[in-house]
Amino acid sequence: MKIKATLERIPGGMMVVPLILAAILNTVAPDLLRIGNFTQALFVDGAGTLIALFLLCTGAQINLKTVGVSLGKGATLLTVxxxxxxxxxxxxxxxxGENGLWLGLAPIAIIAAMTNSNGGLYIAVVGQYGNKTDRAAYSLLALNDGPFFTMVALAIFGAMGFVDGLFSLTAFIAVLLPIVVGMVLGNLDEEMRKFLDQGSSMLIPFFAFAxxxxxxxxKIIEGGIPGILLGVATTFITGTAGYFAFKAFNWNPIAGAAEGSTAGNAVATPAAIAAANAGFASMVDVATVQVAASTVTTAILLPIYIGFLVKRLEGKGVTLPDDYQTESERHASA
Incomplete structure (x- = not known):
């Protein structure tokens, strides 16, 4: 039975298939794997640990000469x-309108959903279609987790004042540290770099399932049509913007499109905003379910969109990620 070969024939199959299977299982039988011990630790609660290990393995592949490129990519995606x-x-x-909604959507839901991205999905996409600098860019992308950038947007156009305490330096370092540890190990020992390289692709289906x-x-039903439309807009608008931004720099555009999602922790952003400014309290409930619907919609739609973009590039004779390697990466793989 050729499971691996079958998954590889599906665009992003190593990520998409486990993720969708798990989502179906979680919807119809949420407690089936929540039985504690090793089973729950791996298949339900393991996403964070597995992604951290993936980042460490990825960090080991980074040549110190390419760090600047990674930071540039991360900053570009964050900005776009x-x-x-x-x-x-x-x-x-x-x-x-008078009810404070636009096309049925709460403005704070739009900002929360479209400025906050699912780091796990990004890692899964660039793990399959990106290069080492694309993966390392995640160290900066971690900055858009939580309500910080939503608050900045609201502050800039006068919806509310800037609120302290929404950015955690400790949380940022906690994301960055596994990459740094891997980078140190890989640059100190070439054999360790090769050893850790084996873990990068192997971990993808496991953290995708989690x-x-x-x-x-x-959550899609609860958020209604506006929430679904918010997820569709997030994938196609922010994902496409990232695609063309990276293409303009001659970077891998698939890595740019991989930002077209809404993170699960963005669901808590409307409540965090209301806690800082009571003027938003009336919008918390509707915004929360709409962001939740966007989170689920983008988790399903983004891998499909990525598959379409990959096929389009391959039809033009582009090989991913080889045609978008930096000079140092080409030299390292030669």
Missing amino acids: KWIVGAAFGMLAYVFA LGMGIDFA
């Missing part, structure tokens, strides 16, 4: 994602 989300949030405030166990299809 925020500008697009903030711009649509501004439109929502300008054209909102990510899927956090998806509940019922």
Whole structure:
């Protein structure tokens, strides 16, 4: 039975298939794997640990000469994602009706969903289609987790004042440290670099499954059509913006498109905003379910969109990720 070969014939199959299977299982039988011990630790609660190990293995492949490239890619994605989300949030405030909604969407839901990305999905996509600098870019992308950039957007166009305590330096370092440890090991010992390289691709289906166990299809129904549309817009608008931004720099555009998602922790952003400014309290409930619907929608739609973009590039004779390697990466793989 050729399971691996079958998965590889599906665009992003190593990520998409385990994620969707887990999401279906979590929706129809959420407690089936939540039985404690090793089973729950691996298949349900293991996403964070597995992604951390993936980042360490990836960090080991980074040559110190390419660190600047990784930071540049991370900063570009962070900027593009925020500008697009903030711009649509501004439109929502300008054209909102008397009920405070635009096209049925709460403006804070738009900003929260479109400026915050699912790091696990990004890692899964670039783990299959990206190179070492694309993966290391995640060290900066961790900055858009949580309500910080949503608050910045609201502050800039006067919806509220800037609120302290929304950015945690400790949390940022906690994301960065596994990459740094791997990078140190890989640059000190070539054999260790080769050893850890084996872990990168092997971990993808396992943390994809664990990510899927956090998806509940019922959230799509609860968020309604506006929430689904928010997820569709997040994938196609922010993902496409990232695609063309990376293409403009002659970087791998698939890595740019991989930011077209909404993170699960963005669901808590409306409540965090309301806690800082009571003026948003009336929008918390509707915004929360809409962001939740966007989270689930993008988790399903982004891998499909990535598959379409990959096929399109391959049809033009582009080989991923080889045609987008930096000079140092080409030299290392030669």
